[in-house]
Amino acid sequence: MDALSDVLRWTQNLAYVAVGLWALRRWRRFGTPASAWMAATFGTIGLAVTISLLVTDVAGQETLPVWLTGIVIGLIVPFPYLLLRFHDTFESVTPWALRATGVASALFVLGGFVIDLPEEGEQGTLLASLYVLAIVAQWVLVLPYVARRFWRAGKEQPTPARRRMQWLAVGTLALTVSIAISGATGQVEDPSPLVTLFGQFVSLLSATSFLIGLAPPQPVRTIWRQPEEDRIGDASLALLGAETPDAVAAIIAPLMQHVVAADRVVLQHQHATLADTGADRAAASGREPIVIDLDGGEARVWPSRYTPFFGTDELVVLERIGRLADLALARTSLLVSERAAKVELEAVNAELEAFVYSASHDLKSPTIAILSYIEILEEEYGEHFDEQGQYYLKRMRSNGSYMEALVRDLLELSRVGRRDTAPEHVDLAALLDAVAHDVGEDKADVVVGDVPDLFVNELRARQLFQNLIGNAVRHAGRDRVRIHIGRADASVHGVTVLVRDDGRGIRAEYRERVFGVFEQLQVDEDRDGTGMGLAICRKIMESFGGTIHVTDHEPGAEFALWFPATALDTSSTEATPEEVLT
Amino acid sequence: MTPIRILVADDNEDHRFFIVRSLRQSTDRELVIDTVQDGEEALRYLRREGEHAGRERPHLLILDLKMPRIDGHEVIAEVRSDERLRALPIAVLSSSDRDEDVRRAYQSGGNTYVIKEAADGRLAEGIASLREFWTEVAVLPDPAA
Numbered sequence: 001m002d003a004l005s006d007v008l009r010w011t012q013n014l015a016y017v018a019v020g021l022w023a024l025r026r027w028r029r030f031g032t033p034a035s036a037w038m039a040a041t042f043g044t045i046g047l048a049v050t051i052s053l054l055v056t057d058v059a060g061q062e063t064l065p066v067w068l069t070g071i072v073i074g075l076i077v078p079f080p081y082l083l084l085r086f087h088d089t090f091e092s093v094t095p096w097a098l099r100a101t102g103v104a105s106a107l108f109v110l111g112g113f114v115i116d117l118p119e120e121g122e123q124g125t126l127l128a129s130l131y132v133l134a135i136v137a138q139w140v141l142v143l144p145y146v147a148r149r150f151w152r153a154g155k156e157q158p159t160p161a162r163r164r165m166q167w168l169a170v171g172t173l174a175l176t177v178s179i180a181i182s183g184a185t186g187q188v189e190d191p192s193p194l195v196t197l198f199g200q201f202v203s204l205l206s207a208t209s210f211l212i213g214l215a216p217p218q219p220v221r222t223i224w225r226q227p228e229e230d231r232i233g234d235a236s237l238a239l240l241g242a243e244t245p246d247a248v249a250a251i252i253a254p255l256m257q258h259v260v261a262a263d264r265v266v267l268q269h270q271h272a273t274l275a276d277t278g279a280d281r282a283a284a285s286g287r288e289p290i291v292i293d294l295d296g297g298e299a300r301v302w303p304s305r306y307t308p309f310f311g312t313d314e315l316v317v318l319e320r321i322g323r324l325a326d327l328a329l330a331r332t333s334l335l336v337s338e339r340a341a342k343v344e345l346e347a348v349n350a351e352l353e354a355f356v357y358s359a360s361h362d363l364k365s366p367t368i369a370i371l372s373y374i375e376i377l378e379e380e381y382g383e384h385f386d387e388q389g390q391y392y393l394k395r396m397r398s399n400g401s402y403m404e405a406l407v408r409d410l411l412e413l414s415r416v417g418r419r420d421t422a423p424e425h426v427d428l429a430a431l432l433d434a435v436a437h438d439v440g441e442d443k444a445d446v447v448v449g450d451v452p453d454l455f456v457n458e459l460r461a462r463q464l465f466q467n468l469i470g471n472a473v474r475h476a477g478r479d480r481v482r483i484h485i486g487r488a489d490a491s492v493h494g495v496t497v498l499v500r501d502d503g504r505g506i507r508a509e510y511r512e513r514v515f516g517v518f519e520q521l522q523v524d525e526d527r528d529g530t531g532m533g534l535a536i537c538r539k540i541m542e543s544f545g546g547t548i549h550v551t552d553h554e555p556g557a558e559f560a561l562w563f564p565a566t567a568l569d570t571s572s573t574e575a576t577p578e579e580v581l582t
Numbered sequence: 583m584t585p586i587r588i589l590v591a592d593d594n595e596d597h598r599f600f601i602v603r604s605l606r607q608s609t610d611r612e613l614v615i616d617t618v619q620d621g622e623e624a625l626r627y628l629r630r631e632g633e634h635a636g637r638e639r640p641h642l643l644i645l646d647l648k649m650p651r652i653d654g655h656e657v658i659a660e661v662r663s664d665e666r667l668r669a670l671p672i673a674v675l676s677s678s679d680r681d682e683d684v685r686r687a688y689q690s691g692g693n694t695y696v697i698k699e700a701a702d703g704r705l706a707e708g709i710a711s712l713r714e715f716w717t718e719v720a721v722l723p724d725p726a727a
Contacts, residue, residue: 357680361648364677364698369596371700376603401701408679408699415680 008200013049015207020046022215034089034309041082048075073112080142081105087146090305136183147172157261160224161310164213171209178203228259239328248328249274260303260314269297292322356414360407371400409532416539425569426454426461435465443473449486452495453569456544464540467533468499476503494565500558511550585612586717591624592646604709611717621652628667639725642716647676662691669723
């Protein structure tokens, strides 16, 4: 029993010494009022314990000399007052309570020197008993009060600070119990060894609680901070989905607020206040904020009064969140400016289309008039023209018709991808059969292989293949060109459809130029095409999110049309290897 | 047979000339054709206001869309909301091939839509078909009723 008692006593005493030393070190490092009062509170206890240990256990003295007893008592009795002052640096304590506790403590210190305290086993005087009782009474009154306030304030703090404040409260309460027990056992003749042991145990609990609460080891802090880390992790994920700086601020500001239980967080970026979480509490407290620098802005955080003291690590975490905000703000700012550029581009395009529409309409009217008069000339005065005159009339009509077609195609080109109706299921095989039928079997022999079902604007798909087949027919150089259309390859990203003919083909140097506006590689005697057909095809493929290009396949010409997965009907069946065009 | 009265509204003088010429070509039917230069005048004509007071109402309106002051779309809307004009058949003859123009013209009460395309004599053919259908095939309401 004695051995156990010794171990408990030693551990407890060493814990108090450690707390005292840690508190002093912290005060030297930070020098804040809170750390000063904490150093006073726990440094005095640590010193008292050290003196007792040195004299009794190291020097082997049975008891302390009277003057030293006075000093030790003088170091211990102000503990409630000092703890109250420590607490007062966070949340003010009623001045009269502070003063009363201070005066009482001063009297107790004085009493330690004046009052003749009984030796162990001796019956003390009434004054001595009253003195001890008064001290115990003060401790029992003040300590639970402080413990309760720390515990309650801790509830609103981030996890590490909360845990530390709660351990501090536990230590304070345990100390109260231990004081009450030793006060009681000191008054009885022969205290039960079990009660004494229990008292020592509670005292040890109090010492270790103080140690954990005030100086938790790094691993413990890391474990405590896990909920905050999880929250930062969740926020990082949420930030990936944020599209505007405001959305970023809506994630970052509450996170910063949570991590330091801030009264207020203000986030400013590019001269705009993106977030401000409540101004009243912080304004009332009149404290200076912590400023986290951001690229092109700053975050001002008014942490809770407890966080700077109980959560030094949290300030580092705050910096980390600041870097996270930087990345997210940079990304979303870029997104926003891209979006603005896109809107601007769309406005310009709309303006351009309006211009093209109006210009082409204005061009159309005179073209129609010219063509109409040519027709009247031919009908009513045709017989007055000789062969040469007839030829000129024919050329006029041909050019007029060409101009009309040019205007129409230019208008069409400006419209592709804009004002299109929603995509729909397109049975490509059926569509190709219909287009082939329209072109006429005498002009083209269209063979449709395995083709995917599309999910695009059907009118545009029809226009696309009409242009491609029409193009093959026009540039075949002979009648009845053979056209094969089939799937080349497929992946999860999309499908390539090849349109191949056995006509004259396209020379390598023209394979990109054919998609330009007004590109006619050869001037036909009677121009059927305007040279804009393939430009329209490319624009249609782009509006589908796909691509079109001329392959190196020879002889003949081969167009590779790549449709992205979004332009395909997902219910379409996969091609079997035999069906794939090679 | 009573003559069929047709009003042609088009801002382009050459187009008006060609439309009237094509309407009259190769038909024995007696047609009374008047022309106006814009939507505003078309409405005055139909409502017999101002210089058009005392006019007889036409059996058919051939209407261009893009016209100054009041355009074709507005003319259709006005006619369809006018108690006395509501039954007037309207044939739109426009150079616009925009789907939204076609759709809107039918939605607001146009009866047919022909695109002005002159190559290969298509415009003359289109106008001839229009005339044939509206004067020989279709039955028209009495505009005076």
